[in-house]
Amino acid sequence: MxxxxxxxxxxxxxxxxxxxxxSNPNANCDTALKPGSASDLVKVSGKLGEKPKVSFPTPIKTTKSERSTVIQGDGAMVQKNQLVEIEYSVFDGNTGATLQASSYAKDSAQLVPVGTINIPAFNTALQCTSVGSRIAVAIAPKDSGSDASAGTAIAVIDVVKAYLAxxxxxxxxxxxxxxxxxxxxxxxxxxxxxxxxxxxxxxxxxxxxxxxxxxxxxxxxxxxxxxxxxxxxxxxxxxxxxxxxxxxxxxxxxxxxxxxxxxxxxxxxxxxxxxxxxxxxxxxxxxxxxxxxxxxxxxxxxxxx
Missing domain, CATH: 3.10.50.40 (Chitinase A; domain 3)
Structure with missing residues (x-):
């Protein structure tokens, strides 16, 4: 060659x-999250980019972070070290209560750098996800970026846009x-x-x-x-x-x-x-x-x- x-x-x-x-190591999908029994329990409805309706059995627990695709986008695949715009909601896996969420307002998606987001599971969840996708993520305590004793969290993330890598x-x-x-x-x-x-x-x-x-x-x-x-x-x-x-x-x-x-x-x-x-x-x-x-x-x- x-x-x-x-x-x-x-x-x-x-x-x-x-x-x-x-080959480009930033496009490697080996470290991207995979589907699992916990993330598959999350039920989500609503349109991409709009506040979703989310349900899951509580308490929900996992020791390994997982990602399931709710809506499959048809855009480019997200890479590490790429800037993307997302809307997201994060829930307490024990109670189902909302912990944090973006505004879901028009033209106000959150701009985040894949690979350095302060919630580690967000980085590996976004890796190799197609633009236009909605994903459900079961976040293990060790990947939450906060006190591991807080337990499992559930996130629903919409990948609204990605800029060139x-x-x-x-x-x-x-x-x-x-x-x-x-x-x-x-x-x-x-x-x-x-x-x-x-x-x-x-x-x-x-x-x-x-x-x-x-x-x-x-x-x-x-x-x-x-x-x-x-x-x-x-x-x-x-x-x-x-x-x-x-x-x-x-x-x-x-x-x-x-x-x-x-x-x-x-x-x-x-x-x-x-x-x-x-x-x-x-x-x-x-x-x-x-x-x-x-x-x-x-x-x-x-x-x-």
Whole structure:
């Protein structure tokens, strides 16, 4: 099987994906929850995205978390480290009382990062679930993220939407003067800074051209990014290393996850006019306030919220 390798041409950049025999570990379903006798006892009615009517015999107990599908969606399969929008209800397995729930209001689904949700069973329940599905989850005490003595909990989760796991656009020709980028099967980039002086102005190139919605100045975008300092060649910030994509306001750089909560506007404003599914490289000078050094960014545009 042919294995792709990185090639530097005229000090430019050729973005390539390390495919060959590699597979994406984030798409592996081995750790996803399976159906079981406890989750199969949960009866659910109602439309997807609306508050469900839920019943189950009490007390209900399990020492192993389980997942049963109530409504089978026909969308893409959810991966680890992907942002998804869900509606959910959680019930006490002993009494049947509601412990917590989302609002189920229009356009107010909860945005959660699969893999780092504070209820561990939610992460493995959402893995390999299709968008558009409703699932019933029997949560073992050890997977509840709280006091294990609380007992089993029952959750009903609607997977309303999922943003792209990585840029899926068409690879574009390289541009001279940009770093070399190599992509892991997950989509995480490795960036090699070329020789030459650090950037003193903002420049960008499109590595992959997406075909989704267009980013505007007032957009809030779901992105994965890595920035490498031009001088010291170290990673400055990376959502890939943090374990989930970021939600960023393009015009202000306001970030949901970045340290300091603001990204350089030189970088975020370079996203304007790009389409969802694109991957771009952005060279930025050092921030005037000293918060970011001159850097090379690789940004995957995964959605607009």
């Amino acid at each position: 042919r294995r792709a390798t990185a090639l530097v041409v005229a000090a430019g950049l050729l973005a390539v994906t390390l495919t060959g025999c590699s 990585k840029a899926d656009g068409t690879p574009q020709p390289s541009v001279s003067g940009f770093p070399t980028v190599v992509l892991a099967p997950t989509g995480q980039p490795g960036i090699t800074i070329p020789g030459g002086s650090a950037p003193t102005s903002v420049t960008s190139e499109t590595l992959k051209a997406g075909s989704g919605a267009t980013v505007k100045k007032d957009s809030s975008v779901v992105v994965q990014y890595t920035a490498v300092g031009w001088e010291n060649k170290n990673v400055v910030v990376s959502t890939w290393q943090n374990g989930s994509p970021d939600l960023v306001v393009v015009d202000t750089g306001q970030s949901a996850t970045a340290q300091g909560n603001v990204l350089p506007q030189d970088m975020t404003r370079a996203l304007v006019g790009q389409k969802v599914g694109s991957q771009i490289a952005v060279l930025t000078p050092a921030s005037k306030d000293g918060s970011f050094p001159a850097s090379a960014w690789v940004v995957d545009i995964l959605g607009i919220r």
